Amino acid sequence: MPTQITCGQCSKPMMIREDMLGRRVRCPHCGNILIAEAAATVPPAANLSAPAGVEPGAAAPLSPPPFKLPPAPPPPPVPPPASGLPDRGTVPSFGAPVGYAPAPPAETSGLAIASLVCGIMAFMSCGFCLLPQVLAVIFGHMARSRIEASGGTLEGQGLAMAGLILGYISLVQVALLVVFAALAG
Numbered sequence: 444m445p446t447q448i449t450c451g452q453c454s455k456p457m458m459i460r461e462d463m464l465g466r467r468v469r470c471p472h473c474g475n476i477l478i479a480e481a482a483a484t485v486p487p488a489a490n491l492s493a494p495a496g497v498e499p500g501a502a503a504p505l506s507p508p509p510f511k512l513p514p515a516p517p518p519p520p521v522p523p524p525a526s527g528l529p530d531r532g533t534v535p536s537f538g539a540p541v542g543y544a545p546a547p548p549a550e551t552s553g554l555a556i557a558s559l560v561c562g563i564m565a566f567m568s569c570g571f572c573l574l575p576q577v578l579a580v581i582f583g584h585m586a587r588s589r590i591e592a593s594g595g596t597l598e599g600q601g602l603a604m605a606g607l608i609l610g611y612i613s614l615v616q617v618a619l620l621v622v623f624a625a626l627a628g
């Protein structure tokens with residue numbers, strides 16, 4: 444299987460056989476003799492930290508020295524911001540950090556489902572139980588902010604909205620019950 448390498452002198456790509464890796468090859472464009480090293484197999488961490496740590500010219504990626512490269516320094520503690528995605532800040536989430544993992548198929552937010560279930564329970568309790576509607580409102584707001592911050596990996600806006608509405612209606616029911624009880628008493 445041929446491998447593409449880049450000439451350090453003329454910066455042009457060339458195809459070599461895989462068993463030529465680590466040996467001297469001649470660039471077909473400029474005649475430069477260079478050591479074949481597969482640039483594509485360099486791990487991304489080395490690419491990120493290499494420009495900052497090495498002295499210029501000594502270990503440029505295009506002209507690798509004939510001896511073995513020392514192990515790359517550890518990557519910087521603060522990862523660079525993900526490019527191409529809007530900056531959502533550091534949103535706490537249960538899954539992988541937003542913007543780094545390859546986008547999985549959108550899944551329904553569990554908080555949205557919990558909000559809807561609590562909203563239905565609160566609605567059916569007709570205001571005689573206070574906990575479900577409070578949970579429905581809390582879960583509904585949390586679900587909507589999570590869904591909005593997920594950048595498309597979470598869905599369930601409709602469920603969260605339904606849970607929110609049911610929760611608020613049930614809260615109004617509780618308030619009316621308290622008012623009537625006060626008037627009757």
Ligand SMILES: [Zn+2]
Nearest residue numbers: 450453470473
């Ligand atoms: Zn060349």
